[in-house]
Amino acid sequence: MKKLNLIIADDHPIFLKGLWEGLEMEEDFTVIAQATNGQEAFMAVQTYRPDVVVLDIDMPRMNGLEAAEKMLEINPQLPIILLTMHKEKAPLLKALELGICGYVLKENAVTDIMHAIRIVAAGNPYISPEMSLFLLRKPQNTAKQKTQEVLELLTPAERQITQLVAQYKTSKEIADELFISEKTVFNHRMNIAKKLNLTGKNSLLRFALEHFA
Incomplete structure (x- = not known):
């Protein structure tokens, strides 16, 4: 089984630790680097060659959107998933405009993130179902x-x-x-x-x- 090499970034240590532990329990995932801000995540992508990057959208020293934009300038095909607490349309559309593949609500990250990683790694977009329902209800x-x-x-x-x-x-x-x-x-x-x-x-x-x- 080919393992997917992941870089994860979040400025909340407890959430980052929980995310790392959850991902490492999956046989096909390996977390090769962690970051606590957008700048660190961007540098990690330059140092390593991840298959998928998971970024919190709200981080210091370069937020998730800014970090993703810089990453995609280097590798336009890099699958990136943004984690967000906000059910808002504008950030989602901005993410899609940049070429970001995944958009996952943090409230559902535990159940969504594993599936999302596999989906974007295969070249398909993934947006949390709850985000879809929210937009459709507007x-x-x-x-x-x-x-x-x-x-x-x-x-x-x-x-x-x-x-x-x-x-x-x-x-x-x-x-x-x-x-x-x-x-x-x-x-x-x-x-x-x-x-x-x-x-x-x-x-x-x-x-x-x-x-x-």
């Missing part, structure tokens, strides 16, 4: 109403695909739910991105969360 605002013209560019099938993307479903899950092939889903996603001029990592997911969550 009422529509005027900003969403103003996007109607943009959404009208999409066919009913493309809108359906985008709605499922907003629920963090993978292309395979979408294909299974709609009884179509993964290739068809891929083609739809490409067409949606082209119509909406979406480019970059997580761009479709960001759009879906902004307009369908």
